Amino acid sequence: MRILQIIDSLEAGGAERIAVSYANALIRHSEFSGLVVTRKEGPFVNQIDSSVSYLFLNKKKTLDFKAVFRLRNYVRLNKVTIVHAHGTSFFIAFLLKLIYPKVKIIWHEHYGGRIRESIRDNFSLFFSSIFFSSVFVVNHQLEAWAKKNLLVKKVSYIPNFATFEENYPNTTFLKGNDEKRIVCLANLKKPKNHLAILIAFQEMKLNDLGWSLHLIGKDYKDGYSIQLKEFINKNKLENFVFIYGSKNDIKHILSQITIGILASTTEGFPVTLLEYGCAKLPVVSTNVGYCPLIIKDNLSGLLFDPLNQSQLQQQLHKMISEKSLRDRFGMQLQEFVFNNYSKAKVVNLLLNKYKTI
Structure with missing residues (x-):
């Protein structure tokens, strides 16, 4: 398998952390592990393993065709078979699918508040889901929401995992009393x-x-x-x-x-x-x-x-x-x-x- 993670930013957040963790972990379990960041880099860029293939698209707007074609060229060059799109990056993955149909798209939802939203609130997601091969979610409430509202048959719950990065120096020393x-x-x-x-x-x-x-x-x-x-x-x-x-x-x-x-x-x-x-x-x-x-x-x-x-x-x-x-x-x-x-x-x-x- 040749697998690419896509995320819109590398700001400090749960979805961003999971995307980086997946890319790092898959180095040892797949032929290719890549990470593409579409819009904005951030502190998590320093957590990417040197063996992970990395690309920053620097996307400037929702319909940035230059960024989409750069992504297509990268996917084709690296013979990527599965694109794992996290959160709001589903849209660029959808555009990629339109111009490079052979790739498989997985959308991974991390946002718990989605369960309070309707199809009307998520029309672009609803339409894009026609092109998803599968949807991953982080809890069972989101699993039920996706099965009800999206046009995709395969919906799977995948729990998160946590790892502490060992390569950071101990620089933060907290104020206040010990044990309190x-x-x-x-x-x-x-x-x-x-x-x-x-x-x-x-x-x-x-x-x-x-x-x-x-x-x-x-x-x-x-x-x-x-x-x-x-x-x-x-x-x-x-x-x-x-x-x-x-x-x-x-x-x-x-x-x-x-x-x-x-x-x-x-x-x-x-x-x-x-x-x-x-x-x-x-x-x-x-x-x-x-x-x-x-x-x-x-x-x-x-x-x-x-x-x-x-x-x-x-x-x-x-x-x-x-x-x-x-x-x-x-x-x-x-x-x-x-x-x-x-x-x-x-x-x-x-x-x-x-x-x-």
């Missing part, structure tokens, strides 16, 4: 619901108890970001809540953390929870998307409704109050992640799906 650090590993954007975490931290007066909160993820410096920073300043939390932006040394960061938290109002399959598990962290998590299948409530972590502020605070209070509970949850989650979402297991499933295309 909470992290939210998520880009600063609306569905991630950071404000709910900030409100809980402030109303519970966790700073008076010596706790600190650390927000790791891309800061878009937009209205959402400004709202968070204004809340921090208004409540005089500058010495207890810290925003770091995107970071590469995630394994090192999580080794300094006591509790992991995720409060998204929408999720597909968050790699963040797998990373928390790999780091043996106890987790307080939103109950949306695939999260309840990773975090088993009161067994490997605590779940809450992201729209219920009091429930979030109750679960967070329970977690910070009982160290023995944290130790047990962290151990259970790590074991569950290693047993069910290992790189080897997911890549083997992926290869089997490719073979059916």
Whole structure:
């Protein structure tokens, strides 16, 4: 098999991370593994294995025919048989199929919020799906949505997996007290619901108890970001809540953390929870998307409704109050992640799906 991953950007995000991880993993399992980025590079470009064939198209607009023909030439030159398009890159994959029909197209959906959208909201996706050989999704809700709304017979659930890149130096040293650090590993954007975490931290007066909160993820410096920073300043939390932006040394960061938290109002399959598990962290998590299948409530972590502020605070209070509970949850989650979402297991499933295309 000669397989190409396509993604629109290499900004720090879940879909982008998975596209790079797939390209890197497939080097040892296929004749050719490539990665094409259509629109914008980003920090994940540094995580691409040197053995992966890489192309940046620098696409400037939706219908950029120059970029499409560059992609066709690349696919033809490298004798690519399967194009695995992640997220919004489905459209350029569709255009490629029109001018190079022999290639097989797989679309991989990572966005959990799609389940609340109709065909009318996704007309271009609906039409393009005629040309897909298969669709991969990251949770069973998306699987049901795709089967109902898209013109493709093969729809498969493929779980994510998490790996820590070992080639990054330990450059991020967190502020705050040891054994009393909470992290939210998520880009600063609306569905991630950071404000709910900030409100809980402030109303519970966790700073008076010596706790600190650390927000790791891309800061878009937009209205959402400004709202968070204004809340921090208004409540005089500058010495207890810290925003770091995107970071590469995630394994090192999580080794300094006591509790992991995720409060998204929408999720597909968050790699963040797998990373928390790999780091043996106890987790307080939103109950949306695939999260309840990773975090088993009161067994490997605590779940809450992201729209219920009091429930979030109750679960967070329970977690910070009982160290023995944290130790047990962290151990259970790590074991569950290693047993069910290992790189080897997911890549083997992926290869089997490719073979059916």
